[in-house]
Amino acid sequence: MSSAINIFLTGGTGYIGGGVLARLLVHPKAAQFNIKALVRTKDKAAIVTAKFPAITPIIGSNQDLDVLESAAAEADVVFAVADCDDLPAAEAILRGLKKRHESTGKTPVLIHTSGTGLLADHAAGLYAGEDIYDDADAAQIATLSITRIHRDVDLAVEAADTEGYAKTYIVLPSAVYGLATGPLVDAGFQNRFSMQIPMLIKAGLDRGQGGVVGKGANIWPYVHIDDCQDLYIVLLDAALSGSDKAGHGHQGYYFAENGEHNLYDVSAEIARVLFELGKGQRPSPTVFSDDEVKKYFGGPYIGSNSRARANRSRALGWSPGKANVEVLASSRPEIDAILESGNTTIYAIPKWLMAKYEAGH
Known part of the structure; x- marks a missing residue:
């Protein structure tokens, strides 16, 4: 990638996404980042403009597919941290990344948010399930049906990697706990x-x-909110390193559990x-x-x-504290x-x- 790294993030006002956005602001490579974040309202955009000038707000939502596609088409890295069951929004981002690849010859990065709800059964609280999924076992994850929640979006993201126009990494937070803290919370943004x-x-x-x-x-x-947000940055650093030490696509599922x-x-x-x-x-x-x-x-x-067991996440260097x-x-x-x-x-x-x-x- 060039010295300037264009980043587009959705879900920045949310519980997880806001923390990822805050971490980007203090990242060791923050001076190289051109950060754009999708925000729903002018009020939220005003907060960003006044207090976080390193972030450029883009007013819109997951329903504004043209906005998503256009922003993704200008990005080297996309963090999708909004609705993990919104297939049209995911497809719009993927169309933008494909345009980015075709116009620049570069392979942009997508760090997409899914969730361990993908693994949910129908126990209704009556019994403890015996099936345990390992994020390092791609063959096991591949057995999950497209009819499960999140799965249709996950497979669309994975397919983009297979086609070669994006490197995709899928983060699957478990039940995240704890109150989010940080400057974006203090500002009333997150x-x-x-x-x-x-x-x-x-x-x-x-x-x-x-x-x-x-x-x-x-x-x-379960995973604490701080540890969950850290995983996104571990993946970003691995992607920016230029190596393939982080599995992607079919091998790119990362549980956040502790x-x-x-x-x-x-x-x-x-x-x-x-x-x-x-x-x-x-x-x-x-x-x-x-x-x-x-x-x-x-x-x-x-x-x-x-x-779930986060063996792939830990092997990459994620160490929940x-x-x-x-x-x-x-x-x-x-x-x-x-x-x-x-x-x-x-x-x-x-x-x-x-x-x-x-x-x-």
Whole structure:
């Protein structure tokens, strides 16, 4: 690549993407970076312009396919950190990268965000799954059906690498925990909150009692937000090195996980804290009814098993520093922050995505 490195990032106002954007600003090669970030509103763009002049905002969303294609066509590196099930948006970015390749002869880089929800089964909280996926085992990952959530987008990204017009790396965050911090959070630009644990917290606050899906026997891998964001930079550095030490395309799946918990333990800690704060009737969780599962989560997805091992990520040099036991300890700060923000709005998984999950395993 030339001395100037053009970077385009989507999802910069989000929980993960904002942290990646902040890391780019302090990267050792930051002076070489020309960073463009997609933002939805003029207000967010104004924050970037006023406080982070090294970032050029592009106003738009994943629905603005021409904007995505045009921005990708000018990029050496694209970070796609927005909706991992938006196939039209992914295809627009890929069209732009193909144009970049055709016009310059260079092979641009795409670091795309998927998720270990790809591995989710239909346990409904009733049992611990036995299938464990290894990101270093490309043949095992290749067995996953295109009908699973995220998979159609992942395969489109992988195909671009096979065709040779982009080097693609797919990051699969697990259940990310912890409050996001940093300058973009402080500026009111970046979302602080993850999904799984806040969903359980807000459900508990709404019903006045911490709850659990089924028996809570299902298992998910977890990763702290800081460690998750670090993986993107490890991949960027590997891609910019000019070597092929980082597998890409078919060999380019990278889990972000640092241990696992069953959902009962997480739900029990939330219930205990809510009880201590006078927001729950008892210190142990009660079972969500079927109606509550639909109301609070959109369906039984949160009761699934998703088991993963990040062996490829670690072999590349990713070294998560946050101990996995902090998952449980993170509940109290998250509850305090949600109560302080006053934002207890329930976020249920959209019906179309839940239908895809239910049909896809």
